[in-house]
Amino acid sequence: VIILHGASASPFVRKVLIALALKELPFEQIQQIPFTRDPVYRNINPLEKIPTLQDGELTICDSTVICEYLEDAYPRSALYPDNAVDKARARWYEELGGTRVAELAAGIFFQRFMRPMVLKQETDEELVKKIIDKQLPPILDYLEAQVPAEGFIFGDFMIADISLMSPFVNAGYAGYEIDSARWPVFSDFVGRVTAHPVVNQILVAEAALMGRS
Amino acid sequence: VIILHGASASPFVRKVLIALALKELPFEQIQQIPFTRDPVYRNINPLEKIPTLQDGELTICDSTVICEYLEDAYPRSALYPDNAVDKARARWYEELGGTRVAELAAGIFFQRFMRPMVLKQETDEELVKKIIDKQLPPILDYLEAQVPAEGFIFGDFMIADISLMSPFVNAGYAGYEIDSARWPVFSDFVGRVTAHPVVNQILVAEAALMGRS
Numbered sequence A, B: 001v002i003i004l005h006g007a008s009a010s011p012f013v014r015k016v017l018i019a020l021a022l023k024e025l026p027f028e029q030i031q032q033i034p035f036t037r038d039p040v041y042r043n044i045n046p047l048e049k050i051p052t053l054q055d056g057e058l059t060i061c062d063s064t065v066i067c068e069y070l071e072d073a074y075p076r077s078a079l080y081p082d083n084a085v086d087k088a089r090a091r092w093y094e095e096l097g098g099t100r101v102a103e104l105a106a107g108i109f110f111q112r113f114m115r116p117m118v119l120k121q122e123t124d125e126e127l128v129k130k131i132i133d134k135q136l137p138p139i140l141d142y143l144e145a146q147v148p149a150e151g152f153i154f155g156d157f158m159i160a161d162i163s164l165m166s167p168f169v170n171a172g173y174a175g176y177e178i179d180s181a182r183w184p185v186f187s188d189f190v191g192r193v194t195a196h197p198v199v200n201q202i203l204v205a206e207a208a209l210m211g212r213s
Helices: A011-022 A039-044 A063-073 A084-119 A125-146 A159-173 A184-194 A197-212 B011-022 B039-044 B063-073 B084-119 B125-146 B159-173 B184-194 B197-212
Strands: A002-005 A027-030 A052-055 A058-061 B002-005 B027-030 B052-055 B058-061
Touching: A002 A011, A011 A063, A011 A084, A011 A159, A011 A197, A039 A052, A052 A063, A058 A063, A058 B084, A063 A084, A063 B084, A084 A125, A084 A159, A084 B058, A084 B063, A125 A184, A159 A184, A159 A197, A184 A197, B002 B011, B011 B063, B011 B084, B011 B159, B011 B197, B039 B052, B052 B063, B058 B063, B063 B084, B084 B125, B084 B159, B125 B184, B159 B184, B159 B197, B184 B197
Parallel strands: A002 A027, B002 B027
Antiparallel strands: A002 A052, A052 A058, B002 B052, B052 B058
C-alpha cells in the first residue's frame, strides 16, 4: 500500500494528493509536520521535509520525485506529456512552481497566516510588501506569457498546471489574490485549475482539516 | 545545436557538462554567471540561475530538468536506471545532491574560497565550523548507508553518482575533505566518481578555466 507522509496544507503535499487522486490510487496519509526533529521521521527523510512517499520497499522524498515515480509506476491518467520537448517544459514549470513561486507564496502565507493565526506573532508587513510589489511581479509577468488563455498548458490537465497553481492556494489563505487586471491570463488560469473537480475536492477536504485543527 | 548557459565551476553546470560528455553530444557553452541582473539572460531564465539549456526552440532551466530532457531526447548512454523503483531512487539522490548537499558545500566554498580569493573578505569560520561539525555529519551518515562499497549506485555510472559527487568538488576547492575514517564508504565513493575518465576530463578543463580567470 502507498503511504504518504505530509500535512495536507503544504503546497507540495497538495500536489501529490492531486496526482494520487487523478490516478485514482488508494493510499494512507500521515499528517506529518515538517522539521519537528522527530527521529523516526528523520530516518525516513533526512531533510525532514514533506512529502515523503513509501510504496512497498521504496521510500522517496520530494514532490517532484514522487510525481515522476507515480507516473512511471502507474501510467494511467498521465501527469506529464509524452514527447520529450513538452515533457521538459512541463518539468520546468513544475520546478518553477516548486521553487521561486512556492518560496514567495510561502513568505506571504507565513507572515499573514501562520504568524497571526498560529504563532501569535506580528506580521512583517514590509516583507510582505516586498514580495507582493517587487518579487512576485516579474515571475507573474513571465507566467502570464507562458500559460494558455483557455484550457490547460498541455491540453490535458497535468502536473505543470497543478504545480503553478498550488502555491497560490496558500497565498490565498493569507488573503493574497493575483491582480486580475494586471495578469488576466494567469489569474484566469489559476482559477480554472482550482475549479477542476479533482482539485476542488482536495481543497474542500483540506479546508475542513484546517478548520478543525 | 545545443547551447548551455552557465559557468563551469557551478556544481549544477558541472553535472550537465558530465551528462553531455557521457552522451557524446556536441554543444556550445556560454560561461554565464548567475544573478547578474542581465536583462538578456533574465529573459531566458527568470530565476537568473545556472544552468539553462537551449535545444532548437526549447529553453529549459534547472540541471535536473535538463538531464531528464537529455535522457528523453538522446537516450544513448542512459543517465537513469530504467525500472520505476530504481529511477525513483536515482531521482531522490539527484534531488538530495542538488539541495541540502549542494547548499552545505556551497557554504564552505563561499566562505573559504569566494570570500578570501575573489571578494577579498574574511571567512566566517563560525559558520564553516557549524556546517562541517553539525550540518554535514547527519547527511554524510545517511549517504554512508546509501552508496555501495564498490562500483556505482546502480551498476553503470549515472546521474545519481554525479549528483552526489559534484558539490564536493566545490567544497574541495575550499580545502574540505570528507573524513575517510568516519565515512570510509562514501569518501571512497566520491573518490571513485571523481576518478571516472569523463569526470576527470571535465575537472581538468574546469581547473584550467579557474586558474586562468
